[in-house]
Amino acid sequence: MGGIDFGWRSPTVVLWARLDERNVLWVEDELVRRQTVLDDLVRQAEARPWPRPEWFGADPAGHAAHEQTGRSSIGALARLGWRIRARRAGLREGIHLVKARLRPGAGASRIRVASRCDLLLESLERYRYPDHDPETEVPLKDGHDHACDALRYMVLNLDAPGADGPRCTRYV
Numbered sequence: 001m002g003g004i005d006f007g008w009r010s011p012t013v014v015l016w017a018r019l020d021e022r023n024v025l026w027v028e029d030e031l032v033r034r035q036t037v038l039d040d041l042v043r044q045a046e047a048r049p050w051p052r053p054e055w056f057g058a059d060p061a062g063h064a065a066h067e068q069t070g071r072s073s074i075g076a077l078a079r080l081g082w083r084i085r086a087r088r089a090g091l092r093e094g095i096h097l098v099k100a101r102l103r104p105g106a107g108a109s110r111i112r113v114a115s116r117c118d119l120l121l122e123s124l125e126r127y128r129y130p131d132h133d134p135e136t137e138v139p140l141k142d143g144h145d146h147a148c149d150a151l152r153y154m155v156l157n158l159d160a161p162g163a164d165g166p167r168c169t170r171y172v
Helices: 038-046 073-079 091-102 118-126 146-159
Strands: 002-005 012-019 025-033 056-058 111-113
Touching: 002 146, 012 038, 012 118, 012 146, 025 038, 025 118, 025 146, 038 073, 056 073, 056 146, 091 111, 091 146, 111 118, 118 146
Parallel strands: 002 056, 025 111
Antiparallel strands: 002 012, 012 025
């Protein structure tokens, strides 16, 4: 499976992952690109040594049509053969599901991140909430959120109640 967070000035982040027999999510690789059109991004992603994931969890905002092309990012990826799952859910629900994998009630973390995933590792360390508002449940949008968002979209489409899990039978 994979995760994707769309960007232009901010980076587009693509993650590759697999789920093992113990339900541990292994994030194997990341692709981080700024100002890259989707056709080029797909070519770069498919040049990686990993097989195309069965599905990618993506930001549902990717359904919006671009004002110049009339095409959506999710639609463009689907036309290129990528299977996209874009489950709508609140930010809080997605963060809760990632936290549940990072710190389960019992046992070790159920997320492992390869050392080559520099941005994701740095982003997970720096993801935070504003100091001046201890009650907020909205993290800072300070540049350390894009890789975390790609992970959140993947986990949300994997673990949310009603999600199809690692084997997807419904695609967008």
